[in-house]
Amino acid sequence: MxxxxxxxxxxxxxxxxxxxxxLQDINVTIPSGSYTALIGHTGSGKSxxxxxxxxxxxxxxxxxKIGTREITPETxxxxxxxxxxxxxxxxxxxxxxxFESTVQKDIxxxxxxxxxxxxxxxxxxxxxIELVGLPANVIDKSPFDLSxxxxxxxxxxxxxxxxxEVLVLDEPTAGLDPVGRREMMGLFEKxxxxxxxxxxxxxxxxxxxxxxxxxxxxxxxxxxxxxGSPREIFADPDWLTEKQLGLPTTTQFAQALSRRGFIFDQxxxxxxxxxxxxxxxxxxxxxxxxx
Amino acid sequence: MxxxxxxxxxxxxxxxxxxxxxxxxxIQVEQLKYEYPQSDxxxxxxxxxxxxxxxxxxAIIGHNGSGKSxxxxxxxxxxxLQSGSVMxxxxxxxxxxxxxxxxxxxxxxxxxxxxxxxxxxxxxxxxGLENQGVPRPEMIERVQEAVKxxxxxDYLKREPSRLSGGQKQRVALxxxxxxxxxxxxxxxxxxxxxPKGREEVLATIHKLKxxxxxxxxxxxxxIDEAASADRIIILDNGQVYDQGTPADIFAYGQRLLDLxxxxxxxxxxxxxxxxxxxxxPTDYLTTERMVDYLWTLHSKM
Amino acid sequence: MNKLILGRxxxxxxxxxxxxxxxxxxxxxxxxxxIFLARTWQAYALLLVFTLVLIGISKIKLDxxxxxxxxxxxxxxxTVLLQIFFTRGGHVYWQWGFLSLTQYGLINGAxxxxxxxxxxxxxxxxxxxxxxxxxxDAIESILKPLKVVxxxxxxxxxxxxxxxxxxxxxxxxxTKIMDAQRARGVDFGEGNLFQQMKAIVPILIPxxxxxxxxxxxxxxxxxxxxxxxxxxxxxYRILKWRTKDTVxxxxxxxxxxxxxxxx
Numbered sequence: 001m002x003x004x005x006x007x008x009x010x011x012x013x014x015x016x017x018x019x020x021x022x023l024q025d026i027n028v029t030i031p032s033g034s035y036t037a038l039i040g041h042t043g044s045g046k047s048x049x050x051x052x053x054x055x056x057x058x059x060x061x062x063x064x065k066i067g068t069r070e071i072t073p074e075t076x077x078x079x080x081x082x083x084x085x086x087x088x089x090x091x092x093x094x095x096x097x098x099f100e101s102t103v104q105k106d107i108x109x110x111x112x113x114x115x116x117x118x119x120x121x122x123x124x125x126x127x128x129i130e131l132v133g134l135p136a137n138v139i140d141k142s143p144f145d146l147s148x149x150x151x152x153x154x155x156x157x158x159x160x161x162x163x164x165e166v167l168v169l170d171e172p173t174a175g176l177d178p179v180g181r182r183e184m185m186g187l188f189e190k191x192x193x194x195x196x197x198x199x200x201x202x203x204x205x206x207x208x209x210x211x212x213x214x215x216x217x218x219x220x221x222x223x224x225x226x227x228g229s230p231r232e233i234f235a236d237p238d239w240l241t242e243k244q245l246g247l248p249t250t251t252q253f254a255q256a257l258s259r260r261g262f263i264f265d266q267x268x269x270x271x272x273x274x275x276x277x278x279x280x281x282x283x284x285x286x287x288x289x290x291x
Numbered sequence: 292m293x294x295x296x297x298x299x300x301x302x303x304x305x306x307x308x309x310x311x312x313x314x315x316x317x318i319q320v321e322q323l324k325y326e327y328p329q330s331d332x333x334x335x336x337x338x339x340x341x342x343x344x345x346x347x348x349x350a351i352i353g354h355n356g357s358g359k360s361x362x363x364x365x366x367x368x369x370x371x372l373q374s375g376s377v378m379x380x381x382x383x384x385x386x387x388x389x390x391x392x393x394x395x396x397x398x399x400x401x402x403x404x405x406x407x408x409x410x411x412x413x414x415x416x417x418x419g420l421e422n423q424g425v426p427r428p429e430m431i432e433r434v435q436e437a438v439k440x441x442x443x444x445d446y447l448k449r450e451p452s453r454l455s456g457g458q459k460q461r462v463a464l465x466x467x468x469x470x471x472x473x474x475x476x477x478x479x480x481x482x483x484x485x486p487k488g489r490e491e492v493l494a495t496i497h498k499l500k501x502x503x504x505x506x507x508x509x510x511x512x513x514i515d516e517a518a519s520a521d522r523i524i525i526l527d528n529g530q531v532y533d534q535g536t537p538a539d540i541f542a543y544g545q546r547l548l549d550l551x552x553x554x555x556x557x558x559x560x561x562x563x564x565x566x567x568x569x570x571x572p573t574d575y576l577t578t579e580r581m582v583d584y585l586w587t588l589h590s591k592m
Numbered sequence: 593m594n595k596l597i598l599g600r601x602x603x604x605x606x607x608x609x610x611x612x613x614x615x616x617x618x619x620x621x622x623x624x625x626x627i628f629l630a631r632t633w634q635a636y637a638l639l640l641v642f643t644l645v646l647i648g649i650s651k652i653k654l655d656x657x658x659x660x661x662x663x664x665x666x667x668x669x670x671t672v673l674l675q676i677f678f679t680r681g682g683h684v685y686w687q688w689g690f691l692s693l694t695q696y697g698l699i700n701g702a703x704x705x706x707x708x709x710x711x712x713x714x715x716x717x718x719x720x721x722x723x724x725x726x727x728x729d730a731i732e733s734i735l736k737p738l739k740v741v742x743x744x745x746x747x748x749x750x751x752x753x754x755x756x757x758x759x760x761x762x763x764x765x766x767t768k769i770m771d772a773q774r775a776r777g778v779d780f781g782e783g784n785l786f787q788q789m790k791a792i793v794p795i796l797i798p799x800x801x802x803x804x805x806x807x808x809x810x811x812x813x814x815x816x817x818x819x820x821x822x823x824x825x826x827x828y829r830i831l832k833w834r835t836k837d838t839v840x841x842x843x844x845x846x847x848x849x850x851x852x853x854x855x
Contacts, residue, residue, distance in 0.1 A: 041485070041487065042455065042485050042487070042488075051771065054775055056771055056774060056775065078782070081777055081779070084774070084775055084776075084777055085777065088775070089772075089775040091768060091771065091772045091775070094772065096765070096768070096769060096772075096798055096801075096802050097769055097772035097773060097776070097794075097798055098798065098801075099793065099794045099797035099798050099801075109776060109794070110776040110777055112777075113776060113777025113778055114777045144801060147355065147356065148355070149355060158776065159775075159776070162776070162777070174482075174483065175401070175482050175483055176355075177354050177355040177512050177551065178354070178512055178514075178551060178552055178553040179354050179355075179551040180355065204485050204486050244487065246486055249556045250556075250560075253556060253557075253560065253578065253581075253582075256578060256579075256582050257582055257585065257586075260582050260583075260585075260586045261586060261589075262585075262586070262589065271556070271559045271560045271562075271563045272563050274560060274563070275560060275563035275564045275566070275567055275569075276567065278564065278569070278585065279564065279567040279568075279569055281589055281592070282564075282569050282585065282588050282589055282592065283569075283570075283588065283591055283592045284567075284568045284569065284570075285568050285569070285570045364812070367816060369812055369815060369816060390818060390820065393815070393816060393817075393818045394818060396816070398813075398816045400809065400812070400813055402806075402809055404761055404806070405805075405806045405809035405810050405813065406809065406810065406813035407757070408754065408757075408810065408813065408814055408817075409753075409757070410725040410753050410756060410757045411725070413828070414725075414753075414828060414829060417828035417829075418814075418817055418819075419817040419818055420826070420828070421825045421826050421827060421828055422817060422818040422819045422820070422825060423818055423826075424824045424825055424826045425826055426826060427826060427827065427828065427830065430826065430828055431828070434828070450757070450760070451757065451761075452760035452761060452764075466817065470817070470818075
């Protein structure tokens, strides 16, 4: 399911003294099956764009095509449920949306809202607990008795239980410790590869963009600044540095090596790419060089 | 008291600290034990003993649940220890000393919103001074000075809802500067900020550290943040797992992963190169030294 | 939420903005009191002119005040209609059963309408020209004598100011949680009353939980910064009573005398 923005603009509280521009003339496509990273500074319009993906916001002008549905400024607020089921959205610090008395019930809440019978919803919840890597014994616990990282998994399981085609994530690893971060990113990669789920992720971590994404959208002041593959985006490190968006650590490291005299014919994005490029220019360990 | 004398006081302490590095222990804790209610006997702090010198910058790392924040909160009596002793600047922590000790320790917490007490920037910075009963004319002077030091002078009358996370944390730092404590504790103070906010806050902390030579205790998951410390302490299961200079600790390499920690980038690259049969040294190399090393190796080809 | 003008401060630099909040608070209450002295159209005319002049001095657009009336429009209309149809006396224009339209009814209806408008304009003027925090300070200062009977004036004031400080935070939080639940398929404002009530639970519980967490964090942060109750604290924020505040009360006195003459 592609999501396409055609000349989309969005204005906050139009006609009041508090009016503000959220998005301006956005034309971009999030292809089905892609792992799209959405980057930009705080206030660049990332969150506003995100909320257009499942019609929580409607454009002030322009069209958002979500699969076959077209969302325009005139679209009725009712009957948007089908879209919300297909585009699952995980907000920042999603653990704050938990409310049910048990983990299982909370995960089953979403599917039930979309008309899934309670038995099936509870069964799905059980599967999701396993999928997101929670221990099986949390099922009857109160979500509020879990650790912060576990609560976040419950919230994500609650969205996955809706069986969305597109999973939208707003800084899903914010505030987690390194283990939590690694496991979380591993989960999304698994969903992307094994289930072919389309992933849209807002992130400030350029290393995550380099390691996982295949499509990047850069926003600046509510406008589309650039779009392309990570390699295309990171091919111009000066541009990113100028915009203060940062670079993947590998790219930074490669820059330092280039200044010293190393030559790379392409921008390395991960440590393994860099290591491979370096290996061509370095002597191998003694005794194995002839192998 | 004007700020110049404060700086001098800290500088003096700093020099003194350098001369008597071993004696000038500002934090000394022994055999700390703490168990959270309803935690089924799991000890958040398990016989933890640590000492920290005046003027030192110590980073405390460890995965979630290793006892980092509990340790920080035990230092100024924010939780009741089951057993153990805490000594801050030669003052043993007890019921009658807890308020004097809180004056000596400034803490910045994780969530920028949940520690902003005042309705505006200046009110928040003044809060700690009001608690100490500082006379108003002196308070105004100290608030102004502190807000200036964190670069927020243009925001004096701003409400917290109109500040970014990084700005709120800088205000929290200003509140601490105004209180002039000996020790600054950062409890994951940058973990909820975006890269720009994190940079602002870290730059402010570095500047403060330079100007005042406060003792800094930074609890963090950010390996780059830990790299700028004098010493790193790894906590695991409520105990000190290991401690040493960043070079000592980072030499753990990939084993840091098993402790639930991040691996510094040069170590990641080293592992990747090792796999490709490239000769790499075992000790930790900073980015600069790693670049030098690789270039030397290249020249041998 | 944005329609609620009452309670929203508009920054400015008029003499009203700069008055002591205690003076403004007391004078506004006093003014609302003396509105009930008015019994003739001349008196109401005087009050209306007085109010409009004050609004002019505040340099805030009249629109804001008219918008302030809107949310209460139904209450006003209901009360006015009650007055019109149930007051007897004077010339009878129309009658149907116990309902009647009389001369006194119409006059009383008009007076009631004027009272409402004047009260709303004046309280709106107070909140538009005074930041909520200053109002909290004013309340603290006015309640200070109650310390004698061990009323925790300082604590109440701190509570009020923290509550005010967290209003925007909690509003943001509410919006965020609502969005998150909408994304999980909750329809707000749809279905019957029971369904709508049910839809509130997934907002209220997270909101409670997060508020308690915030309160806990805040308490820890306050303690770490040496807060141990109102005793022995000094104050950063102080109020200053100036000549213009005294003048405001002299004006109020003169207005009272005028109203008594116009009865």
